[in-house]
Amino acid sequence: MIENRPGLNLLAHLVLILGIAVVALPVWVAFVASTHSATDFMSGTVPMWPGPHLVENYSRMLDAGVSTSGTPPVGRMMLNSLIMALSIAIGKIAISILSAFAIVYFRFPFRGLAFWCIFITLMLPVEVRIVPTFQVVAGLGLLNSYAGLSIPLIASATATFLFRQVFLTMPDELVEAARIDGAGPMKFFRDILLPLSRTNMAALFVILFIYGWNQYLWPLLITTDAQYYTIVAGIKRMADAVDGLPQWHLVMATAVLAMLPPVAVVIAMQKLFVKGLVETEK
């Protein structure tokens, strides 16, 4: 630090602690609410300290769910979210790294055009073209399927650019050496490029997993069969359904379960997460 000002340091600590408290407040309230029974909310306000019903509420949600809301057990919805998030993350990485390889290491006609077609996806978020995209997916018969949940969200310009940057910084001598040794393009890709891109792939995976898990509008639209509900979309259906008879303790238990996996990923892989975030936004 430039000069020693204990007052300012104390102020900085205070600001940070206050910030953390504000940031954590909603989750604390949700967690507390999820440990009480329905009757505890009748008295007026939400209790501020955890109650005794934690295990009961969570195990009920995980394997039975709220039958009246028409949503499947939370365990099932979490499995669906996991399948969707993994398919999107792995799918995006796979098709992007292949495209980047083609664009960087080959010269072919219409290479620029192909690049621009991918680039343009940046400018078409799913929320913007929602109605026609839904029509296309419906026309392909992909409603209520894992393919319909993940494939339309797999194309990714940012991931392609990221791998393109990574490949461009790799020394030309690598290819030359590989070619002298008689390696074809696919062997070079598998034995040299893939291992060298491992940390980039891992960092990107963290970001894309969170992206996939947190999808809301898309799964809400294309799943009408409860077997395919994802947890983030399911929680809204649950909150709507219990409007008449608020089962807040169960809705909040679901909310806590819905944010647990992505938050755990961010905290456990903080370094990779920050790296992935900074890289994808470059």
Added chain:
Amino acid sequence: MKRTIFNNQLLPWLLLAPQLAITFIFFLWPAGQAIKQSFLREDAFGINTSFVGLDNFTALLDSPEYLNSLQVTAVFAVLVTALSMGLSLLLAIAVDRMIRSTRVYTTLLVWPYAVAPAVAGILWWFIFNPTIGIMPYLLDVIGYDWDHISSKTDAMILVVIASAWKQISYNFLFFVAGLQAIPASMREAAAIDGAGPVRRFFDITLPLLSPTTFFLLVVNIVYAMFDTFGVIDATTEGGPAQATNIMVYKVYFDGFVGQNIGSSAAQSVVLMLLVITLTVIQFRWVEKKVEY
């Protein structure tokens, strides 16, 4: 540019095929359909469609609801951006003073990034629930009668807080990175010249932070306009009386609930133009930033 390349004409197309196929089927084709539908009008049963030229677009300009949605979007985007960027800058400056405890504080501040917007909406909706929520109870003590179900202002405050809350961690990380990129020698020199912390902040830190700030400004506007769908849908559903009906939500509502495909498509086209503009601004600036 790479000097050494592989000579193969078919292989690159095979490698690009999956990416291009998905791009065409799920991005370019639907976008084309949106543009086509924006010039068509369907009757109520979807049997007859007729070409109406720019009618769908001019109808938007005559629609008080659409103009309201434009205004709501602008207010919402400005408030979310200002609130989340302001708070995260404050936190980033505080963390930047720390030497040993940076990592702990950062970990405790970044995780909301991982919370889905829809879940963030549900959490704050619960906190502000007029009958059992904790905030209305506290507000009642100071004499404010909170009711986001009928009050337009309260509903807007609710969606702004939920949306800004989720974005704080993102802005915080980029502000911290920006602050750490400022050479310590500059601030030290200013300190020797007798500039206090406040003066240093406004004369050195803030100007040098401007590329980061501008980048975040664009990203936050895009976030507030497009990624907050979940927050709105999980809480106010655009109400009360259209008070929180942002453009993205209106596209969805008119298209799926109202079944007004032509109008929804025209709104999609307007949004596409907006995203393109914002993306171009962002890229232009990122290019410039290198020379900055």
